[in-house]
Amino acid sequence: MMKDVVREQAQEQTQAGLVTVRRAVTDLLRQFGMTTMFGNPGSTELGLFLDFPEDFHYVLGLQESVAVGMADGYAQATRNAAFVNLHSAVGVGHAMGAIFTAHKNRTPLVITAGQQSRAILPFDPFLFSSQATELPKPYVKWSIEPARAEDVPLAIARAYYMAMQPPCGPVLVSVPADDWGRLCEPVQARRVSRSIRPDAAMLDRIGRRLDAAQRPALVLGAAVDRDEAWDEVVALAERHRAAVWTAPMSGRNGFPEDHPLFAGFLPAARERIVGLLSGHDFILALGAAAFAYHIEGEGPHIPPGSELAQIVDDPNTLAWAPAGTAALGSVRAAVRDLLQRPEPPRRDDPPRRAPAPRAEPTPLMSVAYVLQTLAETRAPDSIIVEEAPSARPVMQRYLPILQSETFYTMCSGGLGFGLPAAVGVALGKPERKIIGLIGDGSSLYSIQGLWSAAQLKLPITFLILKNRSYAALREFAPVYGFTPADPLHGVDLPDIDFVSVARGMGCGAARVSDPGALAGALREALDVSAPFLLEIDVA
Numbered sequence: 001m002m003k004d005v006v007r008e009q010a011q012e013q014t015q016a017g018l019v020t021v022r023r024a025v026t027d028l029l030r031q032f033g034m035t036t037m038f039g040n041p042g043s044t045e046l047g048l049f050l051d052f053p054e055d056f057h058y059v060l061g062l063q064e065s066v067a068v069g070m071a072d073g074y075a076q077a078t079r080n081a082a083f084v085n086l087h088s089a090v091g092v093g094h095a096m097g098a099i100f101t102a103h104k105n106r107t108p109l110v111i112t113a114g115q116q117s118r119a120i121l122p123f124d125p126f127l128f129s130s131q132a133t134e135l136p137k138p139y140v141k142w143s144i145e146p147a148r149a150e151d152v153p154l155a156i157a158r159a160y161y162m163a164m165q166p167p168c169g170p171v172l173v174s175v176p177a178d179d180w181g182r183l184c185e186p187v188q189a190r191r192v193s194r195s196i197r198p199d200a201a202m203l204d205r206i207g208r209r210l211d212a213a214q215r216p217a218l219v220l221g222a223a224v225d226r227d228e229a230w231d232e233v234v235a236l237a238e239r240h241r242a243a244v245w246t247a248p249m250s251g252r253n254g255f256p257e258d259h260p261l262f263a264g265f266l267p268a269a270r271e272r273i274v275g276l277l278s279g280h281d282f283i284l285a286l287g288a289a290a291f292a293y294h295i296e297g298e299g300p301h302i303p304p305g306s307e308l309a310q311i312v313d314d315p316n317t318l319a320w321a322p323a324g325t326a327a328l329g330s331v332r333a334a335v336r337d338l339l340q341r342p343e344p345p346r347r348d349d350p351p352r353r354a355p356a357p358r359a360e361p362t363p364l365m366s367v368a369y370v371l372q373t374l375a376e377t378r379a380p381d382s383i384i385v386e387e388a389p390s391a392r393p394v395m396q397r398y399l400p401i402l403q404s405e406t407f408y409t410m411c412s413g414g415l416g417f418g419l420p421a422a423v424g425v426a427l428g429k430p431e432r433k434i435i436g437l438i439g440d441g442s443s444l445y446s447i448q449g450l451w452s453a454a455q456l457k458l459p460i461t462f463l464i465l466k467n468r469s470y471a472a473l474r475e476f477a478p479v480y481g482f483t484p485a486d487p488l489h490g491v492d493l494p495d496i497d498f499v500s501v502a503r504g505m506g507c508g509a510a511r512v513s514d515p516g517a518l519a520g521a522l523r524e525a526l527d528v529s530a531p532f533l534l535e536i537d538v539a
Helices: 001-016 021-031 043-049 066-076 088-105 116-123 149-162 200-212 230-240 271-277 315-320 331-339 367-377 391-398 418-428 449-456 473-481 498-504 516-526
Strands: 037-038 057-060 081-086 107-114 170-176 216-220 243-246 262-265 282-286 307-310 325-328 383-387 434-439 460-468 508-512 532-537
Touching: 021 037, 021 149, 043 081, 043 107, 057 066, 057 449, 066 081, 066 088, 066 107, 066 418, 066 449, 081 088, 088 170, 107 149, 107 383, 170 230, 200 262, 200 282, 200 325, 200 331, 200 460, 216 230, 216 516, 230 331, 282 331, 307 331, 315 325, 315 331, 315 383, 315 391, 367 391, 367 516, 383 391, 383 418, 391 434, 418 434, 418 449, 418 460, 449 460, 460 498, 460 516, 498 508, 498 532, 508 516
Parallel strands: 037 057, 037 081, 081 107, 107 170, 216 243, 216 282, 243 262, 282 307, 307 325, 383 434, 434 460, 460 532, 508 532
Antiparallel strands: none
C-alpha cells in the first residue's frame, strides 16, 4: 500500500516537472549510453531497482571485485564508462583491489555505493559507511556523497564527465538509501570535450628531434590502443624506420608483433631497459610512463648519448618522469600532427627481432608449446584477455598480438582482473571470440566470474594454465636472495580440480595433459559458442 502511494505521489510530481532521483538517474544514464549495470547489491542499494527500466541490463557478480572486473573489461571494450553498484563500506572494501586495477588501467567507471538512510546516519547505523568518500581514495579520481538527495543526478553527471576525461579512471558517488525515491529536477546530458591536443611548440620540438635522429626508437604504452592510435603509430614507425618496443607492464598492445620493426618488450628493470635501448639516439615514449620499474636499479634511466621524449595524457606521469622532454595530450592527435611533417631522411631498417625457437612437445607440456599451439589455432581477430604473470614473458614470444583491441591485461600487477574482465569484454564485443588466458593461481581470486559467464551464455573460452603454484613468485625469489635450496612458503597450489569447479558453476569443461591431444582440445574449446573451460597441465 505504501509503495502505491509513493508511486502516485511521484506521478503527480512528474506532471509538475519533477521526477524521482531514481528516474532522473536512469534517464541520464540512458543518454550516456550506460544501460548495462554491474554489481552485487545489498539492502542499501535496493531503492535503485524499484521500477527498473526494461531497456536496462543488470549484470550480477557473485562478489564485488568480480563486478568491478567485469565492468572494467566492458568499459575498455565499449570505450565508454561502465556503471557499477556496490554495497556500502563492505562492498567497496571487497572491491578495492579491482578499483586499484581500474585506476592503473585508466578505465572509466562510475561507481555508486549504497549508504544508510539520511535520517539514521547520526546514530552510526548498521552497514553504514562512516567516511564513504575517503574509503576508495586515492584510487578514484573523485568521490562525493551529495549534500541533498536532489543533487544525486548532478553528482552522477559530474562523475561521468570526470571518469571520461583523460586520464580516464574510476569515480565514486555514495548514495543514501532513501535518496532514490526523493523528487528532483531532471538532468540533461551535456557534450564535454575529451581530447587534449599537445602544445604545438613542444610537439614541433619533439618532431624536429625525431626527424634528425639516426637510430630512433618508439616505446609504446597502453594509451596507444586506448586512444585508437594503432594505425597512426604504425605509419609513424614506418616513416622513421624506428624500432618499436612495448613499455614495461603495459595492459594493452599498440603495434603488430609480427611487423619487421617490432623489437620486443621492455622489462620493468632499469639496467635491462638501458641495455636494450642502447644504440638508439632518440627514444619517443608514446602513451607510456618512462619507465615503470618493478625492482630497484642503479645508473642512468636511458642509455648514455640518447635523448628521451614522452607524449602521454596524464600530467602526473609527466611530472615524475626522471628525464626527457614531455608533452601532455592525446597520443592519436600528437602522432597525426607528427605525420604532417615533411618526410625525414631515409634511414636503414633496425635489426629484426630474432624469431623464437620452435617449442617441441614434452611429456609435461611447456607453456611455450601451449601458447605456440594456441597461436596456430586461434583466429587472428580473437581477443586475448590475459592474467598469467609467470607465463607472460613466454606469451610475448609465442603468442603474437597482431591487431588492435585484441589484447587486454591489467596494468596494476594485482590479481583477479583477467577472468571477470573476459566476461566484460565479451559483453562489450559480442561478435568476437574471447579467450581468457588465466593462470591457476590468478583464477582463484575471481573464479566466481565463471558463474556470470554461464548465466550470460557468452562465447568465452577460458584456458587455465595449471602449474599448481604461484610460479611468478618462484621466478622472483632470487631477487630477494633465495637459492634453489631455500624453502619458499605459501606458493604451492595442489589438489584443485578446475573442471569440477567450472561444471559446478554451469560451464562446460575439459582437461588436457597429453601434448598430442592439445591442438584438438583447443580447437574444440574454441569452437564452443558457450562458456567453456579447458584446464591445461603445464610444467
